[in-house]
Amino acid sequence: MEFTRRGAAVVGVSVDSPAENAAMVEKLRLPFPLLSDPTAATIAAWNVYDPVGGTHGPIAQTAIFVVGRDVRIPYAYVGHDYADRPPLAALYSAIDTVVGASPRPLEARATETGPRPLDAGNPADRPIPLQDLVPYLRGGYFTTNAVVTRLADPAAKDELERTKAMLQEFMQAAVATRRMIQPG
Amino acid sequence: MTVVVDFTLPDERGASYRLADHLRTETVVVLFYRGDW
Numbered sequence: 746m747e748f749t750r751r752g753a754a755v756v757g758v759s760v761d762s763p764a765e766n767a768a769m770v771e772k773l774r775l776p777f778p779l780l781s782d783p784t785a786a787t788i789a790a791w792n793v794y795d796p797v798g799g800t801h802g803p804i805a806q807t808a809i810f811v812v813g814r815d816v817r818i819p820y821a822y823v824g825h826d827y828a829d830r831p832p833l834a835a836l837y838s839a840i841d842t843v844v845g846a847s848p849r850p851l852e853a854r855a856t857e858t859g860p861r862p863l864d865a866g867n868p869a870d871r872p873i874p875l876q877d878l879v880p881y882l883r884g885g886y887f888t889t890n891a892v893v894t895r896l897a898d899p900a901a902k903d904e905l906e907r908t909k910a911m912l913q914e915f916m917q918a919a920v921a922t923r924r925m926i927q928p929g
Numbered sequence: 930m931t932v933v934v935d936f937t938l939p940d941e942r943g944a945s946y947r948l949a950d951h952l953r954t955e956t957v958v959v960l961f962y963r964g965d966w
Binding site: 748752753754755756757758759760761763765766767769770778779780781782787788790791793795799804805806807808809810811812813814816817818836840843844846848850851 | 933934935936938939940941942943946948949951952953954955956957958959960961962963964
C-alpha cells in the first residue's frame with residue numbers, strides 16, 4: 746500500500762460497530778483497522794460531525810487527516826458529501842513532509858466511553874439558563890397537551906401522554922431546583 | 930480548525946486502538962467515513 750510504503754499507518758473511524766467493521770474489513774480486504782465510535786465522541790472532538798446525520802443518528806463527515814509524530818496535521822481534508830475524495834498527490838506529499846518528524850506527547854482527551862464534548866457552535870449544545878428552563882418545559886408541556894386532544898390514533902395518543910408526563914416531571918424538578926438555588 | 934485529540938477506540942476485532950500509542954512510532958492517516966448508514 747502506498748501509505749505504508751511512505752511510512753504512514755492508516756486507520757478508519759466511523760460510528761459502525763466492531764461487528765459491522767469486521768464484515769467491511771473482510772469484504773473489502775482492507776489492510777488497515779477500522780475503529781468504532783458509536784457515540785460519535787471522537788468524531789465530534791475532531792470537528793467532523795455531520796450535522797444532518799444518518800438514518801440511525803449522528804455520523805462522521807468524510808474526512809482525512811495526516812497526523813505526524815509531532816502531533817501536527819500537515820494535511821486535512823473534509824468532504825462535503827459522501828462521494829468527495831481528495832486528490833492523492835497532496836495527501837502523499839503531506840505524508841512525506843512529516844514522516845521524519847520527532848515525536849511529541851499527545852494528551853488524552855476523548856475516549857470511547859466519554860460523552861460527546863459540547864460544541865459552542867452547535868445550538869443544541871448551548872445550555873439553557875435555569876430561569877428559562879421552566880418556561881421552556883412548560884411550553885413543551887402545553888404544546889403536547891394541545892396536540893394530544895387532536896390525535897385519533899390510540900397508540901400515538903399513549904406515546905404523547907408519556908411525553909407529557911415526562912415534561913411535567915422535568916418541569917417540577919426544574920422548579921424545585923430553582924427554589925433550592927433562590928429560596929423564596 | 931481540527932486539533933489532534935487522542936482517542937482509544939475498539940477495532941474490528943474488539944482490540945483497543947489508542948492514537949497516541951501509534952503516533953509514538955509512526956505517522957498516522959486518520960480517515961473518517963460515514964459508515965454503512
